[in-house]
Amino acid sequence: GAVVSQHPSRVICKSGTSVKIECRSLDFQATTMFWYRQFPKQSLMLMATSNEGSKATYEQGVEKDKFLINHASLTLSTLTVTSAHPEDSSFYICSARSPQETQYFGPGTRLLVL
């Protein structure tokens, strides 16, 4: 199957700092990528849809100024959590939509804000 990578896989940071997470589709061009957040024992929650070359579309309740998304190329989208706080600690997962419209997930990034 298609491969989507994320980096870093795990990050611990101090409250108030910013953290950047990269998502790459390795064997197909993804015009659309998605960013999800998952808290323990809860379902995936879509945060935003990232479109190459245009602004991201954020879901209701997600602060666009806090969660900055950049989809600079057809294979790379980044999510920056700005001024992170402990309540931002979560499992962040990206996915990339293939030309066949199947969604492939990255391995996820576990963020812990102290």
Add this chain to the structure above:
Amino acid sequence: QKEVEQNSGPLSVPEGAIASLNCTYSDRGSQSFFWYRQYSGKSPELIMSIYSNGDKEDGRFTAQLNKASQYVSLLIRDSQPSDSATYLCALGLGGGSYIPTFGRGTSLIVHP
């Protein structure tokens, strides 16, 4: 508003049995349906996709779709302990701009 309903479980089956996972949805415009498996602490991985009514088989997995009744199910034959995971149902509107909606997932436990 697209809603996807799944019984959170856990569904417990003995090794070798058939596990049946069900999902209902509210949006009749949904065109594409997916089943993902998510192991604890890992991201989801795609198991099956189904787009038309009926059954679709892939190895030990069979997806069943009934658009009239608005449900989609996943059968796992000869269940193995390694199948123990959370199974997420997802659906989309199809076309070039769908945004998938996920259910909360059903926890499956296959005991030896």
